[in-house]
Each structure stands twice: as structure tokens, then as C-alpha cells.
Amino acid sequence: MEFIKIQNITKSFSNHIALEDVSFTINKGAVTGLLGPNGAGKTTLIRILNQITLPDNGQILFNGNPLHRKNIENIGYLPEERGLYKKMKVGEQAIYLARLKGLSEKEAVERLHYWFQKFDIESWWNRRVEELSKGMQQKLQFIVTIIHEPDFLIFDEPFSGFDPVNTNLLKQEILELKKKGATIIISTHNMASVEEICDDIVLIDHAKKILEGKLFDIKQKFKKHLFYIELADFNQDIEEKMPSEFIITQKNKLPKGIGLTLRIPVEMKANEILHYFINQSEIITFNEILPSMNEIFIETVQ
Amino acid sequence: MSKTLLIISREYMTRIKKKSFILMTILGPILIAALIVLPLYISKTSEKEMHILVVDENDYFINKFHDTKKLTFSYLSGDIDDLKKSCIEGKYDAVLHILPGIQSNRSNLYFHEEPSLSLRPNLEEQMDKIIFDKTLIDSFNINPTLFEDIKTNSKAMITSLQIDESGNEQQRFTEINRIIGIICGFLIYMFIFMFASQVLRGVLEEKTNRIVEVLISSVKPMQLMLGKIVGVAMVGLTQFALWVVLTLALLGIIQISSPNFFGGEATSISANANPEAIISSIDSTGMLQETNIMNEINNFYSFSFSTLLFSFIFFFLMGYLLYASLFAAVGSAVDNETDSQQFIMPITIPLLLTIVLIMPMAEDPNGPLAWWLSMIPLTSPIAMLIRIPSGVPLWELITSMTILVLFFFFSAWIAAKIYRTGILMYGKKITYRDLFKWIRYS
Numbered sequence: 012m013e014f015i016k017i018q019n020i021t022k023s024f025s026n027h028i029a030l031e032d033v034s035f036t037i038n039k040g041a042v043t044g045l046l047g048p049n050g051a052g053k054t055t056l057i058r059i060l061n062q063i064t065l066p067d068n069g070q071i072l073f074n075g076n077p078l079h080r081k082n083i084e085n086i087g088y089l090p091e092e093r094g095l096y097k098k099m100k101v102g103e104q105a106i107y108l109a110r111l112k113g114l115s116e117k118e119a120v121e122r123l124h125y126w127f128q129k130f131d132i133e134s135w136w137n138r139r140v141e142e143l144s145k146g147m148q149q150k151l152q153f154i155v156t157i158i159h160e161p162d163f164l165i166f167d168e169p170f171s172g173f174d175p176v177n178t179n180l181l182k183q184e185i186l187e188l189k190k191k192g193a194t195i196i197i198s199t200h201n202m203a204s205v206e207e208i209c210d211d212i213v214l215i216d217h218a219k220k221i222l223e224g225k226l227f228d229i230k231q232k233f234k235k236h237l238f239y240i241e242l243a244d245f246n247q248d249i250e251e252k253m254p255s256e257f258i259i260t261q262k263n264k265l266p267k268g269i270g271l272t273l274r275i276p277v278e279m280k281a282n283e284i285l286h287y288f289i290n291q292s293e294i295i296t297f298n299e300i301l302p303s304m305n306e307i308f309i310e311t312v313q
Numbered sequence: 314m315s316k317t318l319l320i321i322s323r324e325y326m327t328r329i330k331k332k333s334f335i336l337m338t339i340l341g342p343i344l345i346a347a348l349i350v351l352p353l354y355i356s357k358t359s360e361k362e363m364h365i366l367v368v369d370e371n372d373y374f375i376n377k378f379h380d381t382k383k384l385t386f387s388y389l390s391g392d393i394d395d396l397k398k399s400c401i402e403g404k405y406d407a408v409l410h411i412l413p414g415i416q417s418n419r420s421n422l423y424f425h426e427e428p429s430l431s432l433r434p435n436l437e438e439q440m441d442k443i444i445f446d447k448t449l450i451d452s453f454n455i456n457p458t459l460f461e462d463i464k465t466n467s468k469a470m471i472t473s474l475q476i477d478e479s480g481n482e483q484q485r486f487t488e489i490n491r492i493i494g495i496i497c498g499f500l501i502y503m504f505i506f507m508f509a510s511q512v513l514r515g516v517l518e519e520k521t522n523r524i525v526e527v528l529i530s531s532v533k534p535m536q537l538m539l540g541k542i543v544g545v546a547m548v549g550l551t552q553f554a555l556w557v558v559l560t561l562a563l564l565g566i567i568q569i570s571s572p573n574f575f576g577g578e579a580t581s582i583s584a585n586a587n588p589e590a591i592i593s594s595i596d597s598t599g600m601l602q603e604t605n606i607m608n609e610i611n612n613f614y615s616f617s618f619s620t621l622l623f624s625f626i627f628f629f630l631m632g633y634l635l636y637a638s639l640f641a642a643v644g645s646a647v648d649n650e651t652d653s654q655q656f657i658m659p660i661t662i663p664l665l666l667t668i669v670l671i672m673p674m675a676e677d678p679n680g681p682l683a684w685w686l687s688m689i690p691l692t693s694p695i696a697m698l699i700r701i702p703s704g705v706p707l708w709e710l711i712t713s714m715t716i717l718v719l720f721f722f723f724s725a726w727i728a729a730k731i732y733r734t735g736i737l738m739y740g741k742k743i744t745y746r747d748l749f750k751w752i753r754y755s
Contacts, residue, residue: 025750061530063737088530092739094523099327107323111316111531155527 014039014194015060015163019069022055029055030066031218037163037196037211042189044209044226045198046304048312051215053198054091057167060196061088073163084113087161091168091198093152095140102136105155112159119158126154130180146177153181157188164188164195170204182208202304212304216312230301233310237300238273238284243293245269254287268295317536317543324515324544329551338552342559350567363428365436366405368396370413377443384435397423409436475704491675494699497625498675501698502668504629506661508549509636513653515541516644516736525736534733538645542637546630553629624701627714632694635721636660642728645735646743656748663691671699678703688713690720727752 015037022030029052037043047053058064060071062083071078073085096104102123109119127133130150135143143151149172157164166185170178185208189195199205205212205226212229214222222229237260242249245268250259256279261272273284281299288294302310328334367388369375378386387405389396397408400423407424420440422433450460474482516538519525528537643656667674667686674683678700686696687705693713697705734751735743 058737063526063529083531086530088527090523090526090530092523092526094527096327096518096524097522107319108527108531110319111528152527 012039016072020066021068022066028218033220035213035220035223037194039194040192041210042195042208043211044205045196045213046308047215052218053215057165085162087156087164089156089166089169097141099140101138101140108155109158114159122158145172149173164193166197168199170201205304214311222311233302233307236275236277239298239300241268241270241296243268243295249291316532317540320540321544324541325547328548338555341556342563345560346563363406366408368393369411374411374443378439400425490702493702495671495675497698498671498695501629501694504549505632505636508545508633509640511545512542512637513640513644516641520736535729538641538732546633621701628694628698631717631721635724638725638728642731645732667692667695674699690717693717
């Protein structure tokens with residue numbers, strides 16, 4: 012179901028065009044990955060979604076209605092360039108930021124205590140932000156982004172600066188939020204995490220949208236009909252008798268047996284590979300090689 | 314609570330809780346009180362009562378020195394070597410030995426404890442007068458009593474009276490007015506600069522901290538800028554109010570703990586401020602009428618104190634708002650405080666210029682220089698405050714205030730445009746051309 016519809020957004024600055032006629036939809040309850048090389052226009056798009064900047068042209072529908080100032084309270088935004096008041100106390104600052112998002116002081120305190128306990132940073136309540144480690148500050152930043160329980164969350168490079176443990180924690184929390192029904196958009200260069208948590212993908216390059224769809228569909232679309240098969244024995248004979256449609260693109264000698272990467276014609280089914288090798292040798296592993304998001308990214312952007 | 318109010322209260326509370334604010338609030342009144350009290354205290358203690366023995370070899374000055382509260386004279390003749398020892402014994406504080414021969418005017422002053430700096434010039438002046446008078450009387454054979462009469466009756470005294478539109482006359486103490494004007498002008502300058510810089514640093518802090526993007530996804534940039542400017546203004550007013558209250562309290566405590574300090578010496582405050590006026594009135598009447606002068610000073614205050622206070626608050630607020638909005642724009646456009654200098658300089662030149670010209674303006678508060686500077690919005694907060702104690706026609710005051718308010722709206726409009734674009738610009742050295750582009754663009 013459509014939650015946000017971005018329609019023909021164009022935005023230009025005095026010396027360059029940041030977005031040119033960009034349209035796509037963000038599905039309700041899904042995690043959408045907003046991808047694109049540096050300077051493609053992602054941050055501008057995110058700022059337009061946050062109503063920090065206004066588009067020159069086009070409009071955004073939020074849950075069916077044009078995006079309105081009051082929607083700010085339905086949006087949680089974790090910017091790429093983020094920070095906190097260094098001299099302010101942690102609790103005080105979190106309350107302030109929560110209240111700016113429209114929570115009452117009482118609500119803010121209650122919810123913050125819940126999250127502080129969950130993230131095990133309760134003891135930091137009365138410390139100054141500058142005394143916190145970077146990871147702690149990131150956690151605090153995450154909490155204040157989601158404290159007002161928004162329907163729509165925007166994470167701009169959420170994993171930068173996190174250690175693997177905290178990255179994992181963050182991923183779990185993002186998936187948790189998704190489970191609770193939040194719609195999430197993540198802008199990141201970390202393709203591995205895109206594959207892990209994103210349902211949908213939007214790719215922007217040079218101010219234009221060049222790719223949109225479900226992660227699964229996109230992978231299918233970009234697949235090269237490559238298969239990987241690991242065999243216990245392999246000899247010249249097997250290779251020579253192999254059907255001519257099979258093309259070996261890579262051959263890896265393994266401690267026991269061999270790993271082959273095969274390309275087959277589009278119309279051919281995977282079963283035919285198995286069908287041939289099953290009589291020739293013991294099959295240890297067989298799987299289709301789908302392109303990684305990293306490869307798709309590089310291929311599309313080039 | 315509206316979000317702007319929330320921002321204002323954060324700006325206010327974090328600043329009020331700062332150590333530097335508390336320190337300034339405590340030190341300020343102590344400094345001001347010290348500035349008022351110390352000169353008095355020093356003049357009181359340094360001029361202790363002096364008893365001076367005059368040994369005149371010519372019998373020329375006997376009983377001629379003028380006794381005052383602080384200075385009494387005794388006259389003896391005898392061997393100077395014996396007599397001068399009396400200052401070691403403490404019988405006299407000093408021994409003035411006038412050597413034979415009046416024309417040579419040679420004398421020695423013996424003392425054990427060093428006397429105040431003013432003693433020697435004081436004695437010399439008295440001796441000069443005595444010689445001058447006696448020479449006149451002797452050479453023209455004037456009757457000494459007639460001579461004294463002539464002297465007392467030939468003193469001139471000028472009273473400054475200002476006539477307002479309705480023809481009421483008001484005695485003015487121009488020197489006091491000037492000093493009050495200078496102090497007010499300087500205070501305004503200090504306050505504007507101090508608090509406008511706080512706005513600049515606050516904006517810069519939010520920008521370099523990168524918290525600004527989080528904030529403006531919740532509130533409009535305009536609310537953020539306005540909240541900061543108003544919050545800091547309230548800090549300024551709080552500090553000012555605390556200073557006034559604490560200074561008065563401190564002076565009150567001093568008065569209670571030593572009742573004579575101001576009571577008996579009330580005139581010394583005015584004497585410090587306006588020595589000539591006091592001295593001339595002492596001379597002319599031969600007797601100091603303390604109560605009269607205090608009344609006149611009170612009259613002066615009751616006449617324009619409220620105007621002065623109102624104007625001070627108005628010009629501080631408006632001047633601050635004007636400069637703070639411009640400073641906020643600069644803070645949003647640059648990445649660090651060093652870069653801000655090139656934009657701050659042109660903005661503050663009018664302020665600095667007014668401070669440099671403070672003396673000429675105080676000299677002639679209604680002259681063209683002071684008049685024009687009190688109308689130009691970037692300089693009027695200081696210049697007008699210099700003029701107000703000397704009396705400014707109401708229409709001029711209103712004109713100046715109107716110009717200032719209008720100019721503030723204009724500068725705030727420009728500042729908002731720069732601010733909106735500036736706070737999201739990172740890592741780019743901003744030039745004046747960029748600023749103009751932002752103003753035109755948005």
C-alpha cells in the first residue's frame with residue numbers, strides 16, 4: 012500500500028540541478044533503501060521530505076494528502092550530519108528534542124526512561140553529552156529520532172560511525188520498528204545492510220531516479236544466469252562432454268573437488284545443469300548466483 | 314507550549330545556569346559598587362586630619378593660613394632644630410619652616426609620616442595668595458577689610474538653566490549629564506556587543522555541532538533564530554536587572570554598616586562628578602549648602618530618570634535585536650568563528666565609530682555629529698543615550714526610535730533569508746556574493 016507518493020519533484024540551486032522530475036512511491040510498512048552515489052540528490056530529497064527545503068516543482072502526498080507542516084510530528088529524521096548540544100545534560104536534551112516534536116514533558120520523560128533502560132544508558136541521564144562516547148551519542152540520537160513514535164522514519168546513513176555490535180543493535184531496532192508498522196526510508200552506502208533490511212529500492216543518480224522496485228525483483232532483473240556448483244571429482248572428460256550452452260566463467264580448485272561458476276542461456280532452466288552433473292560426479296553445493304546490491308549499484312551508476 | 318517558547322526557554326535556562334553568567338552577575342555589582350565607593354573611601358582615608366606647625370622666620374604668615382576640617386595650623390617661633398622634632402613625637406603631623414626673606418619664598422616642610430600628595434600644592438597655593446594679597450594691600454595702601462569685601466563680592470557664578478517647550482526652567486548640571494550620558498552609551502555598547510556575540514556563538518555552535526538539521530526538521534528556521542535572539546535578550550535583561558538590584562543592595566549594605574559613608578559625604582559623590590560646580594558654589598556663598606545641591610540633583614533625576622531608564626531599555630533592546638539578527642545571519646553563513654570576522658567587522662564598524670566619537674559627542678550633545686549619529690539606526694542606540702541626559706526634544710527621540718525599529722525589521726528580513734540558507738551550508742567558504750545571492754534567491 013502506498014504511504015508516500017513523490018510526484019515529479021524538481022529542485023535546483025543557483026548553480027546546479029539537485030533533483031529532476033523524480034517520482035516514486037514508498038510503501039507502507041516497508042523499509043525502502045534510497046541509494047545513489049555522492050551528490051546524486053539524496054540529501055536534497057530527504058530535506059524536501061522533512062520540509063526543510065521546498066521543491067521548485069512537484070508535490071509529495073503523505074498518506075494520500077499533500078505533505079503538511081503538521082506531518083512533522085509523524086516524521087522521525089536521523090540526519091547524516093548529526094549532533095547534539097555538547098554542554099547540555101543527556102536527559103534534559105532528550106526531553107527538549109522530544110518536546111520539539113510535540114510530546115508533552117510527562118510523555119517525553121516516560122518514554123525516554125523506557126528507551127534509556129532498553130539501551131542500558133539510564134545512568135547517563137544527568138551526564139553532559141560531551142562526556143559520552145561516540146557510540147553512546149549515536150544511541151541517544153537514535154532514541155530522540157524515534158521517541159515520538161512517528162509513522163515515517165528517515166535514516167540518513169544510520170550506520171556510519173557505529174561499531175559492528177551497535178550496527179547490529181540498530182538493525183534489530185529498525186526491523187522492530189518495521190514490525191510495529193512504521194514506514195522507513197534508509198539512505199546508505201552500506202550495500203550489505205541494504206540487502207539485509209530493505210524491502211524496496213530506489214536508486215538516484217545525477218538528479219534522476221534510475222531504478223525503483225522490490226529488492227527481490229531488482230535482483231531478478233539484474234541476474235546474469237550464473238550458477239555455482241561444487242563437485243567432488245572433476246576431470247577433462249567431464250568438461251569436454253558438457254553441453255556447449257554451459258559456459259564456465261570461473262574454476263576454483265578446492266581442497267576436495269572443484270567449484271565451478273557457470274553461465275547458461277536465459278531460456279535454460281537450472282535443472283539442466285543438475286541433470287548433467289548428477290551423473291558425472293557427487294554434487295556438494297548448487298546455487299544460483301544473484302547479483303549483490305553492490306554490483307547492481309555499480310552497474311547502474313556507470 | 315509553542316515551540317518558539319520552548320526554544321526561548323531553553324536558550325534562557327542554559328545560559329542562566331552557566332557559571333560565567335553567575336560569575337558576571339555577582340562580579341558586576343561588586344565592580345560597580347567598588348567604582349562608586351573606592352574613590353570615596355580612598356579620598357576619605359588618604360586625607361586624614363593634619364595638624365601643621367608653622368615656624369615663620371619673617372612673622373609674615375602668622376595666623377594667615379586657612380583652617381579647614383582636614384587641615385589645622387599652629388604657629389610657634391623658636392629653634393627650628395628643636396621644633397621639627399615634634400613631628401617625630403607625633404605632636405604635629407608636619408612642620409612648615411619658612412626661611413627668612415619673603416621674596417625668595419623658600420620654605421621647608423618636615424614630616425615623619427609622608428603626608429598626602431595634595432598637601433604641598435595646597436600650602437604653596439595658600440602662601441602665594443597670602444603674599445599676593447599682602448603685596449597688593451601694602452603697595453596700594455588698601456584698607457584690609459575693604460579688600461576682603463571686594464574679594465568676596467567679585468566672585469562670578471553661572472547657573473545652567475534649560476528652558477523646555479512650555480517655558481519651564483530647569484537647572485542643569487551639564488557635567489553630570491555628560492558623565493551619565495557617557496556611562497549609558499558605554500553600557501549600551503557593552504551590552505549589545507556582549508549579547509549579540511552570544512547569539513553569533515550560539516548559532517555557530519548549533520551549526521558546527523550539526524544539531525541544526527535535527528532542530529529544523531522539527532521547527533522552522535525562523536522560529537529557531539527568533540527563539541535564540543529573544544532568549545538571549547531575556548538573559549541580558551535579567552543580568553541588567555540583577556545588576557541594578559544587587560548594586561543598590563550592596564550600596565545599601567555599605568550605608569547601613571557605616572551610616573556616615575554617604576550621609577555626610579553625599580556631596581562628595583557629586584563633587585567627584587562635578588567638582589567645579591561644587592567648588593564655585595562653596596566660594597560664592599562662602600559656605601557650602603549641602604542640602605540645596607542634593608535637592609537639585611534629586612530634581613534632575615526625578616525629571617528624566619524614567620525617560621532615561623525607558624530609553625536605555627528601549628535602545629538596548631532594539632540595538633541588540635538589530636545587531637543580534639545580523640550576527641545570527643553571519644553565524645549561520647560561516648563554519649567557524651575565525652571566518653566570521655570578515656563579516657562581523659563591517660557590521661561593528663558603526664558601533665566602534667560611535668564609541669570612538671563618544672567624547673566629542675558628549676562635549677556637544679546637540680551638535681551635528683551627535684544629532685546625526687543619534688538618527689542613523691546602526692549608531693543611534695549609543696549616540697541617543699549620550700544625548701538623552703542633556704535633554705532631547707520628544708520628536709527627535711520618537712523619530713530616532715521609529716527609524717531604528719523600521720531598520721530592525723529590514724535587517725531581520727535580510728538576516729532570516731541568509732540564515733535559512735546558511736545553516737545548511739557546510740564546508741564552503743562564503744563570500745559576499747553568496748550572501749547577496751541567498752537574499753535574492755529565497
